[in-house]
Structures are given as C-alpha cells and as structure tokens.
Amino acid sequence: MTDHDHSRTFQADHPEPTTDAARVGLALRELLIEAGHYTADEEQTVIAAMQGASPENGAKIVARAWTDAAYKERLIENGGEALREAGFDIAPYEFTVMENTDDIHNVIVCTLCSCYPRSLLGMSPAWYKSSSYRSRVVREPRKVLAEFGVKLNDDVDVRVHDSTAELRYMVLPQRPAGTDDWSEEKLAALVTRDSLIGTQRDLQT
Amino acid sequence: MTAPKFKAGQRVRIIDRTPPVHHRVPSYAKGQVGVIERVCGVHGEPEKFIRGDGKPAQRLYRVRIPQTELWDAYDGTESDLLEIEIFEHWLEPAQ
Numbered sequence: 001m002t003d004h005d006h007s008r009t010f011q012a013d014h015p016e017p018t019t020d021a022a023r024v025g026l027a028l029r030e031l032l033i034e035a036g037h038y039t040a041d042e043e044q045t046v047i048a049a050m051q052g053a054s055p056e057n058g059a060k061i062v063a064r065a066w067t068d069a070a071y072k073e074r075l076i077e078n079g080g081e082a083l084r085e086a087g088f089d090i091a092p093y094e095f096t097v098m099e100n101t102d103d104i105h106n107v108i109v110c111t112l113c114s115c116y117p118r119s120l121l122g123m124s125p126a127w128y129k130s131s132s133y134r135s136r137v138v139r140e141p142r143k144v145l146a147e148f149g150v151k152l153n154d155d156v157d158v159r160v161h162d163s164t165a166e167l168r169y170m171v172l173p174q175r176p177a178g179t180d181d182w183s184e185e186k187l188a189a190l191v192t193r194d195s196l197i198g199t200q201r202d203l204q205t
Numbered sequence: 206m207t208a209p210k211f212k213a214g215q216r217v218r219i220i221d222r223t224p225p226v227h228h229r230v231p232s233y234a235k236g237q238v239g240v241i242e243r244v245c246g247v248h249g250e251p252e253k254f255i256r257g258d259g260k261p262a263q264r265l266y267r268v269r270i271p272q273t274e275l276w277d278a279y280d281g282t283e284s285d286l287l288e289i290e291i292f293e294h295w296l297e298p299a300q
Contacts, residue, residue: 092248094245094246111231111233112229112231138233138275138287139233139276140280141272141281141285142280142281142285143280154282157282157284157285157286158272158281158282158285158286159285159286159287159288160272160285160286160287160288161288161289162231162234162287162288162289162290163290164229164230164231164289164290164291165229165248165250165265165290165291165292166245166246166248166265166290167245167265167267167290
C-alpha cells in the first residue's frame with residue numbers, strides 16, 4: 001500500500017474498505033467533500049477531537065460532583081451548563097445526568113441507533129451498539145444488568161433511559177464507602193466507563 | 206417558539222402512527238400513556254428533512270412510563286421506569 005492516500009481513507013490508520021457498505025460510505029464521503037459540504041481537514045479535526053474524548057472526562061465530572069454538593073446540584077439541574085463550567089461542551093445536544101441512589105439504578109440505551117455522549121466520553125463500547133443490548137435492556141433490564149454483574153434486589157428501582165432524540169446521558173454512580181478523605185483525582189480514577197452507562201453499579205476501591 | 210403545550214407531571218399519550226420517514230419514536234412506545242418527566246429544549250425534528258424541508262424546531266419532552274405497563278409479564282418491580290424523549294407533535298393529552 002505504498003500509494004496509500006490519506007485523504008481517501010476515513011482515518012489514516014484504518015485499512016482500505018473491503019465490504020460494499022464501507023465502499024458506499026467512502027464514496028459518499030468523497031462526494032460530500034467534492035461538493036464542498038466540508039473539507040478533509042475539518043473531518044480530521046473532528047475525528048481527532050473524538051479520539052481525544054474518553055471516559056476519563058466523565059470521571060472528572062463525577063469526582064467533582066462527589067466532592068462539591070453545589071456542583072452536583074447544578075449538574076443534575078442543568079447538565080449542559082455544569083459541563084461547560086468544567087470545560088467541556090457537547091452542544092447542540094442536551095447533557096442529562098441521572099443520579100444513582102440506594103433506591104434507584106439508572107441505565108442508558110439508545111434503542112433506535114446508538115446515541116452516546118461521544119464528544120465527552122469517546123466512542124461507545126461495541127455492546128452498546130449491538131441490537132441485543134438495545135432491544136433487551138428496555139424489555140428486561142434486570143436480566144441484562146445481571147449479565148453485566150449488576151444484581152439488583154427488589155428494593156432498588158431500575159430506570160431505563162432511552163436516548164431517542166437530542167439528549168445525551170451520563171449516569172452519576174454512587175461514591176464508594178471509605179473514600180471520605182480521598183482527593184478528587186484519586187476518586188476520578190475509580191470511575192469506569194460502564195458505570196457512566198449504568199451497566200456497572202458498585203465501584204471498586 | 207410558543208410556550209410548551211405540556212407541563213411536568215401531565216399525563217400524555219404517545220401517538221400511534223408510522224410516517225414513512227425517519228422518526229425518533231420506537232414502536233414499543235407508540236400508543237403508550239405516560240407522564241411528562243420534564244420539559245426539555247427546542248430542537249430540530251428530522252421527519253421533513255428527507256423532503257428537503259429542513260428540521261423544524263419542536264419542543265422536546267421526557268416521558269416516564271412504568272415498565273409494567275409497557276411489557277406483558279415484566280420481570281421487575283411496580284416502580285421500575287422507562288424514560289424516553291418525545292417531540293411535542295407526537296404527544297396528546299391523556300386521562
């Protein structure tokens with residue numbers, strides 16, 4: 001692949017497309033660029049920004065909410081504003097934070113496609129995009145959660161949030177016991193990607 | 206944009222229809238009755254986009270539906286919930 005032209009692939013380190021669907025996608029992209037809807041450079045900038053996003057961003061938000069009650073209140077009241085306050089932005093989407101408590105467990109899904117706060121948390125996991133997760137977690141959330149290792153008693157309510165339109169969600173997991181004197185940085189290191197989606201409940205210290 | 210047609214706590218029915226265009230209402234939610242959980246912002250809704258008519262601004266809501274009302278033989282508690290985003294033109298008042 002010595003004549004490999006980076007402007008002709010989605011991402012420089014991706015192989016050439018081998019399926020019809022991938023070729024159609026590539027052709028569409030070339031037409032859009034040719035017609036001037038956006039440039040290859042702009043596309044690279046967006047890809048780089050998304051690759052720079054990761055669950056660590058969400059973990060920082062969670063740790064701040066755990067250590068600053070007023071911030072947590074703002075985060076739940078108006079997620080977008082609280083996010084900007086912390087230096088992040090997922091506009092034009094609304095950012096919505098659902099707090100886990102002793103009595104409530106939240107889990108996020110997009111049944112129609114695979115909406116996810118990508119520009120904050122990076123790419124979603126493969127299972128989040130699977131038709132199995134998307135169709136089952138709305139219908140039998142407790143069973144799906146148990147498969148992820150989250151066993152809920154009947155005294156905990158499950159709330160499934162179907163991200164069908166313009167809101168993007170993050171779960172605020174519970175702060176583990178015995179971390180009272182921990183720094184924000186140390187707390188953030190406890191937060192996992194799955195706990196931000198709701199397929200993990202208890203964080204390990 | 207006009208004021209929201211519905212307010213938090215109000216009972217609504219998600220209209221059961223299937224326009225032959227991309228729309229953001231999954232079939233399991235169509236015809237279901239729920240309660241407005243919160244009034245969200247105004248966003249472009251995508252149904253006219255395919256005809257080149259852009260994305261008209263529409264009020265968005267979150268609707269809360271008990272899981273036991275959504276699914277036959279639901280395996281969970283009476284207070285388990287499903288919450289979903291629905292554009293205003295998909296909602297009508299319910300008893």
